[in-house]
Amino acid sequence: MTRATLPLAGAAMLSLILWSLSALNQLPFANWPALPFRAAEMDLTQILLAFGLMPRGVIALLAGAALGLSGALLQTVLRNPVADPTTLGMSSGAQLALVLATILAPELLTTGRWPIAFLGAGLATGVVLMVGARRAFAPVTMVIVGMLVGMTASAIATAVTLSQGQYLLSLVIWNGGSLVQQDWTGVLTLLGVLTACTLAAFALARPLRVLSLGIEGASGLGLNVAAVRLSAIAVAVVLAASVSAELGLIGFVGLAAPALARTLGARSIPQRLALSPVIGALILSLCDGMVLTIAGTSGEMFPTGVLTGLIGGPLLIWLLPRLRGSTPPGTESAEGPAPRLARAWPLLIAMAATLVAAALVLVWIGRVPGGWAILDTESFATFLPMRLPRLIAAASAGVALALAGAILQRLTANPLASPEVLGVSGGASLGFAGVIYLATAPAAALIYAGTMAGGVIALLLVAIFVLRRDMPTERILLAGIAVSAFATAVLSAMMASGDAKSWTVLAWLSGSSSAVTMPGALGLLAVALALWTTALMARRWLALLPLGQGVASGLGLPLRRARLALIMMAGVATGAATILVGPLSFVGLMAPHMALRFGLARPEHHLTGAALIGALLMLAADFGARMAGFPYELPLGLFASLIGAPWLLWLLMRSR
Amino acid sequence: MTLFSTQALSVDVPGRRLLHDITLDLPAGQVIALIGHNGSGKSTLLKALARQMPATGAITFESRALGDWSARDYARRLAFLPQTTPPAEGMLVRELVALGRYPWHGALGRFGPDDQAAVARALAECGVEAFADRLVDTLSGGERQRVWLAMMVAQEASTLLLDEPISALDIAHAVDVLTLVRAMCHTQSRSAIIVLHDVNMAARYCDHIVALKAGRVALQGTPDTLMTREALHEIYALEMDVLDRADGTKVAVPA
Numbered sequence: 029m030t031r032a033t034l035p036l037a038g039a040a041m042l043s044l045i046l047w048s049l050s051a052l053n054q055l056p057f058a059n060w061p062a063l064p065f066r067a068a069e070m071d072l073t074q075i076l077l078a079f080g081l082m083p084r085g086v087i088a089l090l091a092g093a094a095l096g097l098s099g100a101l102l103q104t105v106l107r108n109p110v111a112d113p114t115t116l117g118m119s120s121g122a123q124l125a126l127v128l129a130t131i132l133a134p135e136l137l138t139t140g141r142w143p144i145a146f147l148g149a150g151l152a153t154g155v156v157l158m159v160g161a162r163r164a165f166a167p168v169t170m171v172i173v174g175m176l177v178g179m180t181a182s183a184i185a186t187a188v189t190l191s192q193g194q195y196l197l198s199l200v201i202w203n204g205g206s207l208v209q210q211d212w213t214g215v216l217t218l219l220g221v222l223t224a225c226t227l228a229a230f231a232l233a234r235p236l237r238v239l240s241l242g243i244e245g246a247s248g249l250g251l252n253v254a255a256v257r258l259s260a261i262a263v264a265v266v267l268a269a270s271v272s273a274e275l276g277l278i279g280f281v282g283l284a285a286p287a288l289a290r291t292l293g294a295r296s297i298p299q300r301l302a303l304s305p306v307i308g309a310l311i312l313s314l315c316d317g318m319v320l321t322i323a324g325t326s327g328e329m330f331p332t333g334v335l336t337g338l339i340g341g342p343l344l345i346w347l348l349p350r351l352r353g354s355t356p357p358g359t360e361s362a363e364g365p366a367p368r369l370a371r372a373w374p375l376l377i378a379m380a381a382t383l384v385a386a387a388l389v390l391v392w393i394g395r396v397p398g399g400w401a402i403l404d405t406e407s408f409a410t411f412l413p414m415r416l417p418r419l420i421a422a423a424s425a426g427v428a429l430a431l432a433g434a435i436l437q438r439l440t441a442n443p444l445a446s447p448e449v450l451g452v453s454g455g456a457s458l459g460f461a462g463v464i465y466l467a468t469a470p471a472a473a474l475i476y477a478g479t480m481a482g483g484v485i486a487l488l489l490v491a492i493f494v495l496r497r498d499m500p501t502e503r504i505l506l507a508g509i510a511v512s513a514f515a516t517a518v519l520s521a522m523m524a525s526g527d528a529k530s531w532t533v534l535a536w537l538s539g540s541s542s543a544v545t546m547p548g549a550l551g552l553l554a555v556a557l558a559l560w561t562t563a564l565m566a567r568r569w570l571a572l573l574p575l576g577q578g579v580a581s582g583l584g585l586p587l588r589r590a591r592l593a594l595i596m597m598a599g600v601a602t603g604a605a606t607i608l609v610g611p612l613s614f615v616g617l618m619a620p621h622m623a624l625r626f627g628l629a630r631p632e633h634h635l636t637g638a639a640l641i642g643a644l645l646m647l648a649a650d651f652g653a654r655m656a657g658f659p660y661e662l663p664l665g666l667f668a669s670l671i672g673a674p675w676l677l678w679l680l681m682r683s684r
Numbered sequence: 685m686t687l688f689s690t691q692a693l694s695v696d697v698p699g700r701r702l703l704h705d706i707t708l709d710l711p712a713g714q715v716i717a718l719i720g721h722n723g724s725g726k727s728t729l730l731k732a733l734a735r736q737m738p739a740t741g742a743i744t745f746e747s748r749a750l751g752d753w754s755a756r757d758y759a760r761r762l763a764f765l766p767q768t769t770p771p772a773e774g775m776l777v778r779e780l781v782a783l784g785r786y787p788w789h790g791a792l793g794r795f796g797p798d799d800q801a802a803v804a805r806a807l808a809e810c811g812v813e814a815f816a817d818r819l820v821d822t823l824s825g826g827e828r829q830r831v832w833l834a835m836m837v838a839q840e841a842s843t844l845l846l847d848e849p850i851s852a853l854d855i856a857h858a859v860d861v862l863t864l865v866r867a868m869c870h871t872q873s874r875s876a877i878i879v880l881h882d883v884n885m886a887a888r889y890c891d892h893i894v895a896l897k898a899g900r901v902a903l904q905g906t907p908d909t910l911m912t913r914e915a916l917h918e919i920y921a922l923e924m925d926v927l928d929r930a931d932g933t934k935v936a937v938p939a
Contacts, residue, residue: 368774368819568791572783576770578736583839584759584787629774 035292039310046317047085051077081320083209088316089309090218091207091271092281096308097222097229098267099282100289100300104236105260106167109290110444110505112283113268115171116261117178119279121152122272124181127188142217145273152177153265157258159681165257168443169680172621175444176673179614183669186538187662207275207316214274221270226305228263233298236260240297280513281308284340287506315339337517344510345489369627376633379640386644387423390651391415418541421549422650422664423643425541425605426615427556430642431563432598432605433616434623434635438570439594440505446617447602450595451511453611455486456603458515461522461533472543476607483603486511490599494592504595538663539610541650548608555604560639562597567631569594612665615642618672625679645672686747687712687843687875688733693741695728702728703739704899710892712746715869716877717886719910720896721920726879727767727847729896733877734764734845745843759787763841767848767879769832772820777831780820781806784838806838809864825852833861837868844868844876850885862889884935887911895919911936 054077061074070078095113102111113119125148129136136144156174163169209215235256271278285308286300294303315335369375391412393402403411429447436445447453459482463470470478493507519537523530563570569590572580581587602616623637645668652667686709693706703725710716718726731737735750735758743750746761753761763784772780784806785799807813810830815823820831829852836844844865850858866889868874880886886893887907895903895910902919909915911934916924923939 565792568783568786568789571775571779572786574770575772575783578764578766579770581736581755582734582759582764582766583783584754584756586755624774630779 036306036310039314043310043313043317046314046321047081050317050320051081051085054081079211080209083212083215084207084316085313086215087209087218087275088207088313090215090222091275091278092285092309092312093305094218094222094225094267094271094308095278095281095312096285096289096304096306097226097301098264098271099284099308100286100304101229101232101236101260101264101267102282103286104240104297104300105257105264106171107240108167108171108442108444109287110283110442110449110509111171112280113264113272114178114279114282115444116156116174116265117152117176117181118149118265118269119272119277120178120181120185122146122149122269123277124148124185125151127185131188142273146269148181149265149269149272152181153261153269157261159677161254162681165254165261170261171444173677173680175614175617176669176676179617180669180673183538183663183666186534187666190534190538190663207319218270218274221266225263225267228259229301230298232256232260232263233301237297278312278336279516280337280340281311283506283509283513284336284344285311287344311336311340335517337513338521341510341514341517345493345507367625367627368629369633372628372630372633372637375626375628376636376640379637379644383423383640383644383647386647387419390419390647394655413546417544417546417549418650418654419647420553421544421608422541422646424549424552424556425609425612426619426642426644426646427639428552428559428601428605428642429612429616430619430638430645431556431559431635432601433618433642434620434638435563435566435570435594435598436616437620438631438634439573439591439598441574441576442505443621444617445505446614447598447605448512448611448614448616449505449508450490450599450602451486451508451515452483452490452599452602453606454512454515455489456480456483456606457533457537457611458482458518459485460536461519464529464532465522479607480603482515483599483606486515487596487599487603491592491595494595495588504591535663536610537665539612539665539668540653540661541609541664542661544608552604552608555601556639559597559601560635563635564632566590566594566597567635570631570635609646609664612646612668614665615645615668615672618676619645622672622676622679625676685712686710687745688877689744689747691742693729693732693739693743695725695732695737695739702899703732705741706901708894708901708904710875710877710894712875713869713873714875714891715866715889716875716892716894717890718877718879718894718896719881719883719886719919720902723898724896725899726896728899730764730845730847730877730879734762736764736766756787756790759839759841761841762843762845763836763839764845765832765836765847765849767851769828775820776816777812777818777820777823777834778803778807778816780831781812781816781834781838784835787839787841802838802840806834809837810834811860826854826857829853830857830861833864842874844874844878846876846878848879848881851881858885865889883910883916887934887936908934 055073059074061070061078065078099112102113102115103109106115108115122145125144129144155177156170157165159173160166160170235251238251239253239256268282285304288307289300289303292303292307294300315338318339319335392408393400394411432447432450433445436447436450437443439445456479459478459480460475462482463475463478467474489511490504490508493504519533523533569585572583572585573590577587605612619642620634620638622641623634626637628634628637646664648671649664649667652671653662653664656662656667688708688710690706690708693703693708694701695703706729718730720726728737732739733743733745745753745758782795782799782803785795785802789795789799807816810833812827812830812834815827815831820828823831829849833846833849836846846865849865850861853861862878862885865876865878869876878886878890880890887910890907893903893905893907893910894901895915897919903910903915911926913924913926916922916926916936924936925939926934926936928934
């Protein structure tokens, strides 16, 4: 661990210096209040220091440590190097609870946000655990369900935020995670939680190590696998939920701290559990120090949580190829044999038929003031040019995203891989927001160009990663997530500025097909069909790659070229869909899992099935978005997750 | 003819050198056993030969430097079976074995009658026809090992590299597998390099023995040179008795 000492000491020094600078800037050292602090004997600046800046410095360390520990526990127990506190849906649950409380019952918030956020996080995780309990908290099921619950909660939260605009600003600031403190109570709460959870985590260290042998090895040694998984997850949830309730959503620390701990050479589980909180504390403390230095006391509302992605993202990208470290924990394959249909084509044909029928019906029916109507020939001719492009665009976007997801999940053999983890949608969103903020009244062409440029840059970044020799696929995923986190950070910072343009961006982020033109829709359709054909041509690669590098290269598969080609395919598809309908990458997460759950196991069936499901999902979502709030349009993303998530949950629960 | 030739081959991992300056010539057309104590570098050497692990020094395969082979040509000439086989989720035995044809038809080529015949032959040779339409995940350990072996056979490479292929097999199936490999080498002029733990199996079924000790070559030669008290003591640091059987072959047992 000597390798870790120097950079950690450097980071600690730097964050101390940053904090001290801003403290001394506020008040010369000679005037600092003496211990114990008594507010009655102080002047205003002394109070600001003793009850503002000092607890802020401490809480940054505590919260960072809590998130680091939470992430380390989750990555160990879920055996997935890209798991973090947001994976189980708890942050989104907390966010949704706060959004609902702010709008429906603001009086509840007078006692503080803590209980509400905690309740939301608890409910979300409760749902995940209930489903997980049916499978002894098996990692694959847990992460998929966690992602689903999280996506649904945040889609609802965004929709509510959009409909109740006046609260946008305060919610966005909470989302970004502000570390502003008024007294020491927050510090004491977090200190208590952190102490208790640290003790629990170290009591769990040995069982977790046994668990890392895999389920057979662990039960052979007499370990109650389900109980250990449940307790480790519970500790991680309490940690993350406390931070989120106290300070808001602080992303990325929980993912980056354990990843950095691994790359700094923490091999064993106790080492990782010890080092991750230290690194987490330093990351958050450094970020907060920078916020203080840059924004000064005037910029108190600037959320620190945003900066974690801004600094941590590039840091992780820079470190990944440099540090050898130990192999991250492998993904555990799904327990027991997966379902498999003897004959796949009848199901696929039925799906295609449903798709065509649905498209026809959706063109013909619509809502009019006071009821539903089937169009007569005359109005059909009027409505067709408006409806057809949207239908084509929505379905094609579903196909493209689902194919991208299926390709990535096979390529990385990681069930969490979705188009989002390539960073392409993040980059595209950044490009979109950049144009919106920088140009006054930008033309549509300029917006498209900006969005496309953002996506292409992100894709190139990830491609450079793939081209490096012997880069394990987990690291490619981490690199993509880092790009995404960076983009999200910048976006949140833009939104926190409170500009009216935040509206446009937020509306676009939640997805809409209303602005699509016919040429755009046909272009996307062409991309989707081209992708489907190329993916079918690459089906043998996609059959070999899940078997791992050893087997694939032993059979003469040109690994680097294949990976690059597949990632480029997925990236282009995601980019094209994102440009037209917004970053709805969770279709790409869900559709491939649904296809697998239906028993479509061979690559060509899996790909085709995922594409058809993606198209159906998006058609239904588009219909819902148009009709549910008639005559107003609701976000497409809301309906895609509201329809898709319960469907996939049902599939997951049903099969065994 | 020489199959593999290595010059000062070394493999390093952080903080440790796994193989030290190995210079070897391995003959073609024979069954070669790689033996040695745990951690002696047998699997490492095999992986370096299979291009699965970066190594320093020079290696030539069929008189061509390893780096000069394209991935596909190499896979057509040489098949490698890793020590632990990955899970093949949702895949049928027949599909897994058919993947062995990848170096021949590539990503887009037609899966033609030749390929079908090769798969059928491989299924038959390895005795896994009976479960050709079952999911690989549902097989027992020994059955799965034979299925993976069938995938290698379907690859129709002239050289087979096997990392402990009989570790999960009962004695009857272990003998079957080694007899099969031996027959393929002697009647179809293939070559095989097998990592083995059992010296008696190695002496009985292999033509040539390479013994490693702590990352260096300790002994190389025919089974007879291996089956002496002195040689075995040198390799395993254990007193062994070598007994003569009626047919002139030898067996070693711990003394």
